[in-house]
Amino acid sequence: MLRLKIFDNSTAKEFDFGELTTPGRVSIIDMSDTESPKIRNLVIAELLKGLMEKQNDYYGATKTVTDDTPRVMVVIEEAHEFLSSQRIAQMPVLYDQVARIAKRGRKRWLGLTFVTQLPQHLPDEVLALLNNYILHKISDANVVARLKRTIGSVDEGLWSKLKNLSAGQAVVSFSHMRRGMLVAIDPTPCKLLMID
Known part of the structure; x- marks a missing residue:
């Protein structure tokens, strides 16, 4: 460097x-201008x-x-x-x-x-490293088909719902769960303040 x-x-x-x-600390390293x-x-x-x-x-x-x-x-x-x-x-x-x-x-x-x-830009090698998935709305059938091959615990019914999810909804698949499920994610109650 x-x-x-x-x-x-x-x-x-x-x-x-x-x-x-x-512990208890959050560090944000912003490289968006790089x-x-x-x-x-x-x-x-x-x-x-x-x-x-x-x-x-x-x-x-x-x-x-x-x-x-x-x-x-x-x-x-x-x-x-x-x-x-x-x-x-x-x-x-x-x-x-x-x-x-x-x-x-x-x-x-x-x-x-x-x-x-x-997610279509992530190679198979990277997807193979993942244990847990939170999938929000995905409309592209090719992306869904690829994820389907990678994530085995999500039922066909949930895959078909993926393209119609509303804001805050997600299909989740976690390593400690036998099957994926449809969840609603509560928005954070805090407000993001941009400060220097």
Whole structure:
């Protein structure tokens, strides 16, 4: 990242992964104004690597997860831009890192959530890493057919309802449930305030 000369502040601190994994804290890293997918992926890779190492440190100290072990959830918005087939082909090491976290992170209380409006752009390798799905309205029959092949616990009746879901409705499939179900998701009571 230093070689790309992308930083406008040479005195900026490195990521503090202890601070980022503090219980009760939410950190938002907005990279929407970053035009380069390579830079965006490098930053995400650095974050994921550091978080995994920090969780390994917490886990390695006791070789077990205790009540004091921080639980960390990383949410990656617009996942289709980060994990598309093209991006994985260009940056296979990054995908390997994501796969390692998806496979080994759960044991260390490090979870990944991918959010996308274009699930058709996620390759099969990424879909194979997922355990839980929340599906809002999807009208494209090809996308539904592809997800149908990936998610086995959703009944045919629910797949047919997917294209007609209202705002707040979703079909969910979780690893701890035998069958998918149709749910209504309550809107958050809080208001998002954009501040600097």
